[in-house]
Amino acid sequence: MSNAALAITAIAAVLFVARMLRGPALADRVISVDGFVSTIVIGVTIASVRPGSGVVESTVLVVAIGGFVGTAILARFIERRGS
Amino acid sequence: MDEVLDAIGAVALVLGALFALLAAIGVHKFRDPYSRMHAAAKSPTLGLVLVTMGAALQIRTIGAVATLTLVAILQLLTSPVGTHLIARAVHLRVEVPQDGVDELRRDDEAVS
Numbered sequence: 001m002s003n004a005a006l007a008i009t010a011i012a013a014v015l016f017v018a019r020m021l022r023g024p025a026l027a028d029r030v031i032s033v034d035g036f037v038s039t040i041v042i043g044v045t046i047a048s049v050r051p052g053s054g055v056v057e058s059t060v061l062v063v064a065i066g067g068f069v070g071t072a073i074l075a076r077f078i079e080r081r082g083s
Numbered sequence: 084m085d086e087v088l089d090a091i092g093a094v095a096l097v098l099g100a101l102f103a104l105l106a107a108i109g110v111h112k113f114r115d116p117y118s119r120m121h122a123a124a125k126s127p128t129l130g131l132v133l134v135t136m137g138a139a140l141q142i143r144t145i146g147a148v149a150t151l152t153l154v155a156i157l158q159l160l161t162s163p164v165g166t167h168l169i170a171r172a173v174h175l176r177v178e179v180p181q182d183g184v185d186e187l188r189r190d191d192e193a194v195s
Binding site for chain 1: 092093094096097099100101103104106107108110111116119120122123124127128130131134135137138141142146147150151153154157158161162164165166168169171172173175176177
């Protein structure tokens, strides 16, 4: 079952990256980066279930905190730089 | 009992992954940044809560359950804050093509 869940997450990640590449505005790219990071957190959580994957739950915590800090920094970046 | 918990956990994992896919489809299909933000903000949060629940049901050690609960609470706290930061920056700085009426901007122009 975790294989199916990982496959669905991978499709979601590909769609986010497609929107990230197409834009058109900087805002669209930042939003899709945010969603992409959320998808990564979901994928890492699923990977922590699989025996022998070497991923532990603490990894999920670190990735989640890093994702929030990244989003905040990107928002600051837009505010300072403009469009 | 173990089989039941494993089955519920597996279903929760797949449901959570489907919510991530839903967000990705929304971000891919919607037409302006605000509606994309609406898709990208909410459903991954619900997806992550479902996935952490499923993982906790499958791993079933006290440390793992505590850590995953912490992750879910953290996500519920930080996701609205991050989305609000992005929305504020976009509204202040980016000229966005929109469907419909920008009521905030219309009110600003009516005052000035």
